[in-house]
Amino acid sequence: MNTPSVNLDQLILTHVTHNWQKVAMVLAKALRARENMGSPISAEELAARVEALVRNGKLEVRGNVQRWRESEIRIIGDQS
Numbered sequence: 001m002n003t004p005s006v007n008l009d010q011l012i013l014t015h016v017t018h019n020w021q022k023v024a025m026v027l028a029k030a031l032r033a034r035e036n037m038g039s040p041i042s043a044e045e046l047a048a049r050v051e052a053l054v055r056n057g058k059l060e061v062r063g064n065v066q067r068w069r070e071s072e073i074r075i076i077g078d079q080s
Contacts, residue, residue: 018077021072023061023065023069024068026073051066058075059073060073
């Protein structure tokens with residue numbers, strides 16, 4: 001089942017904060033949320049949306065975003 005990317009982006013963004021977090025942790029939380037909604041999705045599909053959010057300036061990355069366990073992401077913006 002294809003899920004509109006806007007919905008996936010919103011799901012991902014609900015699990016990202018202004019603090020650095022491992023990409024793997026964010027993906028795990030989002031995957032669990034989708035499973036709880038009864039609509040599981042692949043980690044690869046979610047990771048592709050994380051990469052798109054980085055490219056589009058919504059998320060900041062530290063490290064290689066494709067190396068989930070080694071890289072970290074956070075929301076770009078005011079941290080107050």
